[in-house]
Amino acid sequence: MRLDDTIAAIATPLQPSGLGVIRISGPQAVPVVEPLFKGGGKELQKTETHKLIHGWIHDDGKLLDQVLVVVMRAPHSFTTEDVVEIQCHGSPFILRTILTLVLRQGARLAKAGEFTQRAFLHGRLDLTQVEAVSDLIHASSEIGAKLAAQQLCGKLFHAINQVKKQVVSIASLVEANIEFPEEDTEFTHRDDCLQRLNQASADLENLLSHADRGRQIRDGFSVALIGRPNVGKSSLLNTLLREQRAIVTTIPGTTRDSIEESVQIQGLAFRLTDTAGIRKTEDLIETEGIRRTQNVRDNADLVLLILDASEKLMDEDLSLISEIEQERTIVVLNKKDRMTGKRPIWHKEISGMDAVLISAKTEDGCDELESRLFAKAALGGLPQEDQTWITNRRQQHAAKQALSALFSAREGLIQSNGEEFLAVDLRSCLNALGEIVGETTTDDLLGQIFSEFCIGK
Numbered sequence: 073m074r075l076d077d078t079i080a081a082i083a084t085p086l087q088p089s090g091l092g093v094i095r096i097s098g099p100q101a102v103p104v105v106e107p108l109f110k111g112g113g114k115e116l117q118k119t120e121t122h123k124l125i126h127g128w129i130h131d132d133g134k135l136l137d138q139v140l141v142v143v144m145r146a147p148h149s150f151t152t153e154d155v156v157e158i159q160c161h162g163s164p165f166i167l168r169t170i171l172t173l174v175l176r177q178g179a180r181l182a183k184a185g186e187f188t189q190r191a192f193l194h195g196r197l198d199l200t201q202v203e204a205v206s207d208l209i210h211a212s213s214e215i216g217a218k219l220a221a222q223q224l225c226g227k228l229f230h231a232i233n234q235v236k237k238q239v240v241s242i243a244s245l246v247e248a249n250i251e252f253p254e255e256d257t258e259f260t261h262r263d264d265c266l267q268r269l270n271q272a273s274a275d276l277e278n279l280l281s282h283a284d285r286g287r288q289i290r291d292g293f294s295v296a297l298i299g300r301p302n303v304g305k306s307s308l309l310n311t312l313l314r315e316q317r318a319i320v321t322t323i324p325g326t327t328r329d330s331i332e333e334s335v336q337i338q339g340l341a342f343r344l345t346d347t348a349g350i351r352k353t354e355d356l357i358e359t360e361g362i363r364r365t366q367n368v369r370d371n372a373d374l375v376l377l378i379l380d381a382s383e384k385l386m387d388e389d390l391s392l393i394s395e396i397e398q399e400r401t402i403v404v405l406n407k408k409d410r411m412t413g414k415r416p417i418w419h420k421e422i423s424g425m426d427a428v429l430i431s432a433k434t435e436d437g438c439d440e441l442e443s444r445l446f447a448k449a450a451l452g453g454l455p456q457e458d459q460t461w462i463t464n465r466r467q468q469h470a471a472k473q474a475l476s477a478l479f480s481a482r483e484g485l486i487q488s489n490g491e492e493f494l495a496v497d498l499r500s501c502l503n504a505l506g507e508i509v510g511e512t513t514t515d516d517l518l519g520q521i522f523s524e525f526c527i528g529k
Contacts, residue, residue, distance in 0.1 A: 080179040088162060092161060097182075101155055104174055138160075139159060151191050183527065189522045198226070207220035208221065208224065213292065215339040215455065236502065277475065283463075292343040293343065293374055296372035298347055304378055312344060338446045340454075377404065382411050402444050407431060408434075408436055477497045477498070
């Protein structure tokens with residue numbers, strides 16, 4: 073990737089809004105905007121850094137829009153390059169027109185994530201912070217956003233760096249012993265290295281202990297809504313979403329495929345999946361929908377098994393009850409508004425299970441259901457202010473590789489396999505740690521990470 077040219081892009085969504093931003097970064101950022109801007113009383117080249125200037129964007133003397141322009145001079149900018157941001161009215165037409173004028177002046181259209189990539193390549197951000205930027209942009213819950221903000225502050229980088237320092241200190245002793253051996257003398261730093269290896273391993277294990285939870289909080293907990301046809305799965309989905317997302321009818325088999333939507337409950341994101349009703353059928357399309365339902369159920373973090381509390385249990389209900397994993401399932405007794413008693417006559421069939429009585433139609437009991445969902449999701453713990461969590465598979469995989477190398481080094485040290493073997497394991501560990509923060513990451517992986525960013529960020 074070239075770093076000596078000037079890039080530009082629209083940094084805000086292309087939809088009518090009060091404000092739109094065009095971002096320009098590179099050595100010619102100011103000269104590119106200078107001919108297009110009138111106002112402020114002096115040339116952009118001579119303006120103070122990080123100071124908003126009022127004026128107009130024009131095209132050959134024709135005024136286009138009233139704007140605010142800010143110049144952020146290198147290295148005190150996001151990319152560490154000269155950066156100019158044009159804040160105009162949020163008309164898609166105006167944004168495109170101004171961007172076209174900027175490109176005519178010699179800037180190049182930025183690629184997806186290129187501004188953040190330049191910040192990374194110039195050392196402004198490490199790779200965990202880069203991923204935190206993306207996580208913040210796509211955050212769907214309060215707790216997920218807080219976790220991303222912690223990453224953006226560099227908490228994971230500092231935690232990995234502490235482990236790295238311990239490994240480097242061990243490696244330096246080992247390498248010194250290899251370079252300057254003393255005849256017939258044992259490795260004198262064995263106990264010291266073993267203690268440091270144990271500490272580094274414990275620190276990595278602590279980071280990895282939260283990795284699966286970190287991914288769930290980042291991505292949202294997957295929740296499968298299952299049950300036979302017409303028990304109220306789609307009605308419940310609509311109630312939890314507070315909108316009419318799924319089609320609701322009295323005709324069995326209306327839902328043929330899965331519908332996934334997200335909702336936030338007490339600061340956590342949940343991905344709710346409405347599924348096809350499970351029953352015996354000869355309909356090929358419905359049969360495929362049921363197969364997909366079973367797949368969604370098996371892979372979900374949590375399951376809502378929905379039963380009709382106003383009717384007797386059917387064979388499909390009993391089959392589903394017998395198949396559930398209680399630790400990740402909440403039994404939802406729907407249609408409370410149609411019941412004649414305080415509980416279903418078959419309540420003993422679900423004795424001991426986590427169950428809640430609701431009416432998706434009247435929303436009675438739905439607050440309790442949301443509380444139960446949050447409680448189940450929170451059982452594994454939630455991030456605290458003083459904790460550092462790994463939040464994606466890439467980080468988790470590299471950390472596991474580093475830990476495996478540490479275990480191998482520890483075993484080799486105990487078995488006295490030789491300093492050369494110990495040095496190889498320590499180098500493997502350092503490479504894996506470097507991959508987490510972006511010091512030893514391949515170009516292909518970097519390209520994949522930044523391709524998921526929006527253009528303009």
